[in-house]
Amino acid sequence: GAVVSQHPSRVICKSGTSVKIECRSLDFQATTMFWYRQFPKQSLMLMATSNEGSKATYEQGVEKDKFLINHASLTLSTLTVTSAHPEDSSFYICSARVSRRVAGVADEQYFGPGTRLTVT
């Protein structure tokens, strides 16, 4: 149980275009989803926290107009990188936190496999 999927796993886009990344919790409900960015050989940087049905909370330094997050249901959150540029190339990882209404450890997060974005 507790599987999180991401789609696509890899995407290459041209500079100036927008890219949408989906994050789904497959077998549980996630009231909270997180989006991280990982640079080569570095740790994960939290970008934003997404709560179902409300606006995402962005970390300091993350442009909310560039990284649009939507969390429309308990099993789906999307990250849209708008007007992408080469410096946005990175590995984007989402995670989902188990709803307190589901059995399990409330503060445990389950991670998706990541999406490799390359902007040319």
Place this chain on the structure above:
Amino acid sequence: GNSVTQMEGPVTLSEEAFLTINCTYTATGYPSLFWYVQYPGEGLQLLLKATKADDKGSNKGFEATYRKETTSFHLEKGSVQVSDSAVYFCALSSNKLTFGTGTQLKVEL
């Protein structure tokens, strides 16, 4: 604020060697502690966790004990395999996860 410090890598070991990856933390309150593993090109997988002082998390031969007195959560394995080659992240959780910088482990034959 919360922070996690882990030993820098890469750590290179021969198969069947003993592994220790050090992790110390700074936090207010009583966070849960985690070790995550990331294989090349993949996302993070939870390896083990401990939710209170003196708890020992274990999985796949890996162990870590939550030491409140030394604010540590060192990862150990008695005999590593080539398949253990990956990046290991120590993390703590209060309201959100705070990660260490990761330690790359390379196990050679």
